[in-house]
Amino acid sequence: MRVRVTVPASSANFGSGFDVLGVALALHNVAELAEADGLTVEIDGEGAETLPRDGRNVVVRGARLVYEAAARPFRGLTVRQLNRIPPARGLGSSASAWLAGILGANALLGAPLGRDAMMDLAVGQEGHPDNLGASLYGGVTVTCWDAETRAVVSLPVPEAVEFAVLVPDFEASTAAARAALPASYPRPDAVYNVGRVALLVAAWTQARWDLVGQAMGDRLHQPYRGRAMFPWLDDVLAAARGAGALGAALSGAGPSVLGVTPTGRGAAVGRAMTEALARAGHPGRGHVLGADTRGARVEWLPT
Helix, strand or coil: CEEEEEEEEEEECCCCCCCCEEEEEEEEEEEEEEECCEEEEEEEECCCCCCCCCCCCHHHHHHHHHHHHCCCCCCEEEEEEEECCCCCCCCCHHHHHHHHHHHHHHHHCCCCCCHHHHHHHHHHHHCCHHHHHHHHHCCEEEEEECCCCEEEEEECCCCCEEEEEEEECCCCCHHHHHHCCCCCCCHHHHHHHHHHHHHHHHHHHCCCHHHHHHHCCCCCCHHHHHHHCCCCHHHHHHHHHHCCCCEEEECCCCCCEEEEEECCCHHHHHHHHHHHHHHCCCCEEEEEECECCCCCEEEEECC
């Protein structure tokens, strides 16, 4: 038996929704898994030159988690990956790999785990529930996943909006991006973000696009990461807004940047962001993507 798992990219935070909001994007990693004696991993596409092809491979590690959780012996796998999500760019590539392994192995074993249990396994390894919630459930998601509350709520994504994504031609370390953040925040900054994220959810659900830009304002992560790692960020965000974006923000821990645009404006916003990044001395690529509203999915393939 062989399964194919398709997992969308994800952009986390949406500016004010630090570690809570995310969106699944129509850019996918695909992994095919089959049980085998021994381990074989093939990788094409993004990261093919650098990702491990042994037991350290994240898809394989995710699969082994399911075998362990289901108390089933792990003999081996044949894994074929086609990666379209660039790694270490703030687009959830590692989250997609964990989910591919977990969902694929769960299907091969007859689905012993429910979706919440699989989410739990992935959060325990990845540590970023906002990326995982978006990629697993699809759409724009609010993810609260901790010891007290475990919930993912998908918000509708209307046809009136699309997403311009700037992907710089260099990687960034999530650990370094976390280290750039302070250990505590002034109360006014915390209140600022609470207000903005509440406004963003309200504006999104009521199609108040005139409020989205203000609601994506942030004082918890972007100013610190911009100063420490991405000094060009403010210019790129300003370029996105100047080209017609409803709002723009660092994607996850960066370096990618997400612009929310009216449908038909994505290409212009992508060009403006790419040009602003080039003026700062860095090449990059612009993409126009829709939202993936289905989330990760599994299909059986003929043997």
